[in-house]
Amino acid sequence: MKDGQRVRDLEWLDLDPDAGDAEVIAECRRRLTLYAGDHPAIYSLMSEEERHRMLARIDGILSRLKKPDSGPPLSSTPVVEDSAEGVPAAPDSEAGPAPDPATSPGDFLRYLRRSCGMDLREISAETKVSERQLEAIEEEDFSALPAPVFVRGFIIAVARALKVEKPEELAGIYLEKIAGGGS
Amino acid sequence: MSRVKADHQPMIYAVGGGKGGVGKSVIAANLGAALALLGRRVVLFDADLGGANLHTFLGMSSPALGIGTFLSGKVGRLDEVAVDTSVESLRLISGAGAGLETANLKYAQKSKILRHLRKLDADEVILDIGAGSSFNVLDFFLAADQGILVLVPEPTSVENAYHFLKSAFYRTMKDTEPKGQIRQILSRVRGELEARGIHSPRELVEQISREDLEAGMSLERSLKAFRPGVLINRVREPGDRRLGDDVSLACRDYFGTGVSALGSLDYDSLVHQSIVRRRPILELFPGTAFARGIMSLGERLLRGSG
Structure with missing residues (x-):
């Protein structure tokens, strides 16, 4: 089920099935800029509602990225305390x-x-x-x-x-x- | 795009863009000259019926022979109305003098022209399809192996280009077999788009696939062939160069089908001079930014990496 969603997310982003999280994030970021507001390249292409749906979709893809292995946060530096x-x-x-x-x-x-x-x-x-x-x-x-x-x-x-x-x-x-x- | 053609049929390009005055004709004329300079046998076809003036960009007076001659049945082949230009290996089929009635081609006339374009004795054929998103304009664009959509970095041009793309996209959908079935689903689904949460054309195709797998697969096949290229003209700011890539990305998300970025051409005041002097800029100022841009576009198209 989760794998199926991952496949759909990658397909939607036009990425290879074996693409890693870094590529997913990079593709999402390009789109966050594109759909953020008054970008000249999307003028008149879609309604405000469609634009928000694009953003929500990208948001969904980003939030599904589970990152237990994304490298320990700032592991090379001492961590004060977990908040x-x-x-x-x-x-x-x-x-x-x-x-x-x-x-x-x-x-x-x-x-x-x-x-x-x-x-x-x-x-x-x-x-x-x-x-x-x-x-x-x-x-x-x-x-x-x-x-x-x-x-x-x-x-x-x-x-x-x-x-x-x-x-x-x-x-x-x-x-x-x-x-x-x-x- | 694939450059492997059966029986030495010419590769057909269509230069359009929805908006008038963005440089379609000057690009078509000079791209023709560029491909000829690169050793190809080229025919320019002035499909801007009713506003044909490619001959003027090439320093010719309105040729006596042209599309009108062909449509009147006086000659049997389009080759017979292709006249030589000042550029070696570049011929022109003029739309001028075609008679006012040809500005609105009948379906049979359009089909005849499209059929005969493939039979031209040439390597490359470039159609200048004019402005607007009328059925004639769309059909010439969609019949080409490679559509070239010309944009300038202005909201009006972006707006017209998207209108053009949407019209071309829906026309492609409606012409996909099994036509009856697809049109039926389309009209049924379109009425309830909102209720079903369908917004973009991409979601529409996905919905059709859910309702009728076969029709959906057929649609996906024909939409895969819908791969126009976007060319940004009159770039003044470095940032404008990215417009093609951004439009390409947005189209991929919205339509679910690829629109490739064909690069950009810098604003160049010498273009205006070349038009006034009625010569291809490649002939007058071959070293200028626009001329170099057109040559490199020609090279990319010939490599098939457009």
């Missing part, structure tokens, strides 16, 4: 203790990024999420962010780039915070 909700805490760094992802997911992502030694430009290049939006994510400046369905995709992409073990969970926390009307 709640299964989101791993960040490694020690000069920036002090890791912010709690459950209450400050934006700070948490920034902390992780810095402790990986990456700047916004690098994350943007890898995730195709614009630097401006990455900044808004870290700032938790919700007014500068698009609809939650996109934000979910962004958070997952960023969390994966930073090797967070359960990106969907972090995205869930983030969306809850948006729904709670944080800023």
Whole structure:
């Protein structure tokens, strides 16, 4: 059953049946950018509803990726402490203790990024999420962010780039915070 | 696309794009010249009936012979109305002087032309099909071995191109055997698309396959052959070059069938000059960006990697 779904997901993405998760993620990211908003290449092709369905489909594919073997999160660096909700805490760094992802997911992502030694430009290049939006994510400046369905995709992409073990969970926390009307 | 043709039939390309003024004719004329320079025997066919002016791009006055002569039955073969141009190995079948009535081809006339195009004594045939998404335009496009959809990086052009693609896609579906069965399912399913949660053409085909496996398989076969290429013209920003790849990806998701990216041609002010001087740009300014782009497009098409 799960295998059948995997086959359908790969087929939908036009990938080989033996394609790995990295390829799936790369293909999903290309599409998240394409369907994120006012992309000139899809002008008039589909209705808003169809566009949202595309995003939901990609979201579904990403959320079905089980990643127990995606490499231990930041295994080469010492892990401070596992936080709640299964989101791993960040490694020690000069920036002090890791912010709690459950209450400050934006700070948490920034902390992780810095402790990986990456700047916004690098994350943007890898995730195709614009630097401006990455900044808004870290700032938790919700007014500068698009609809939650996109934000979910962004958070997952960023969390994966930073090797967070359960990106969907972090995205869930983030969306809850948006729904709670944080800023 | 496969370049292996039976009995030395010519490879047929159709240059279209829905929108007027995006450069279809100048691309068709110069692609013809490029393929001729690359050693192929080429015939340009001006299928832009009612607005035919390929001859002008090649510095010729309106030829006395053309499609009208052929349709009137005065000659038996299209080869007899293909006139030489200033470019060696490049001939032109003009649509000019075809008479006002040929702007709206009858079904029998269109079928006759499509049948005879395959019999032309040439290696490559390029159809300039003009603007719009009328049945005549679509049928010439769909009859070609390789459709070339010309876009410029502007929303109006993208919009017309998608309208063209959707029309071509549904026309392909409706013409798939068993026609009766497929049309019946189509009309039944289309009425209840929303209720069934069917939105994209791709989901429509999937639904038909669920209802009638045989019809679905037949559809998938004929839609697999629906593989137009997208060519981006008048690129000014480096980012515009990606438009073809992005359109190709979106079409794959939406239609479930491949639209290949044929690359891009840079904006080049010398194109305008070449049109004013009524010569192929390849002849006047062979080193310019557009001319090099057309040559490389020709090479790619001949390799069959378009």
